[in-house]
Amino acid sequence: MNQYTLRRLLMAAALAVPGTALATAATVHKTPTCGCCDFYVEYLEAQGFDVDVVDHDSMVPLFREAGIDRTMASCHTTEVGPYTVIGHMPVEVIEQLLEERPMIRGITLPGMPTGSPGMPGEKQEPFTVYRITADAEDPEVYGRF
Template identity: 50%
Template sequence: MFLKKRYIINILIAGLLLSVVIVAGCSNNNNNQPAQTVTLFKSEYCGCCGLYEKYLDKQDYNVNLEEMDDIDPIKDKYGIPADLRSCHTMIVGDYFVEGHIPMEAIEKLMTERPDIAGIAMPGMPSGSPGMPGAKKEPFVIMAVGKDGTISEFMRI
């Protein structure tokens, strides 16, 4: 009887330890990696840009916020085409990220590190990060080459 009880307790302990290992392995938090630091340029009067900043904060990004009256000089500096411009511009590493771009696209950009200047999603699509409403159609994110060429980066 004593051996049977001990056997059951050992099985339970092993199961508990296995569960802890599995849950720890599935965790997205990697405390050994520092948070990515980004710079977000926005108008001080834009509410949706503030919501996008909060979205980035929740994704564990360190956000350096640069509020200014006119962000067109920043867009010009990074070569963002006029027809792809949105209400804010973010710099992540060596890339610009223009508009309310979902984290999935930013992660793809930083993982693949293509030879481009940046990515952009023009306008302020409903349901995109920082924007109210439901998503009505796929988000089309464009890649902007260092030479100014434009191509589709991804659809979400």
């Protein structure tokens, strides 16, 4: 078992016990030069998440390995419990995901929408968030927020 798998298992176990400190743990994978990713990390921390940051030379191999099409990708990805959260996802959506615990791999907010956490400007319309399913081929809408 590699370190990535072990960490995800430990975080999932912590989420099963209400009130544990790890319940708000997150790992953000990003490139070292991405300013909006840094703003997103600050946003998560301000919302009470304990954030670890892992810098990569490129996010392309991570998305390719996960089977995420570039149209569903963003500039960073976050591990929260057993889920992968891609993009500038609002905390309320992450909390809903953790509360509902759907049998999916995660969720994605593709691109870098204006007004999303870590991005400048005012939100123009509801964000369409997609499910990351086992095959990750056909995007399914998780919700609009």
